[in-house]
Amino acid sequence: xxxxxxxxxxxxxxxxxxxxxxxxxxxxxxxxxxxxxxxxxxxxxxxxxxxxxxxxxxxxxxxxxxxxxxxxxxxxxxxxxxxxxxxxxxxxxxxxxxxxxxxxxxxxxxxxxxxxxxx
Numbered sequence: 001x002x003x004x005x006x007x008x009x010x011x012x013x014x015x016x017x018x019x020x021x022x023x024x025x026x027x028x029x030x031x032x033x034x035x036x037x038x039x040x041x042x043x044x045x046x047x048x049x050x051x052x053x054x055x056x057x058x059x060x061x062x063x064x065x066x067x068x069x070x071x072x073x074x075x076x077x078x079x080x081x082x083x084x085x086x087x088x089x090x091x092x093x094x095x096x097x098x099x100x101x102x103x104x105x106x107x108x109x110x111x112x113x114x115x116x117x118x119x
Contacts (some may be wrong), residue, residue: 002090002116013114025077033069037061086113 005013037058040051053061084097089104090111102110 001119002088002093003119005115005117009117010114021080022077025073028076029069029071029073032072033065036065036068087111088113088116090116 038053040053086095087098087102087110088095089106089108091108092104092106094104094106095113096110098110098112104110
């Protein structure tokens, strides 16, 4: 059964989504930075035997990897693709992306899925 959320519950759901987005951006930046430390670009592998960086060269790549990782994480966080809003009919549980049609086939109105919770 779907029940309307209170304003506090809606605010908490938005805070949780923001935390998840920040965590994803941080993890993406870390993965990009670490891979920048250990792996060379594609052009290097065309002319050399290995794409991997030697142990002696790794410390010199750390400062640039930090900058690249921070920049990659910030870009993912700042320029997120807009997500499509999902709406649901609380009566028949039909879900769809918001296309402007607010009336369900069952005759009830669709509501934004962020404003309701399942009990």
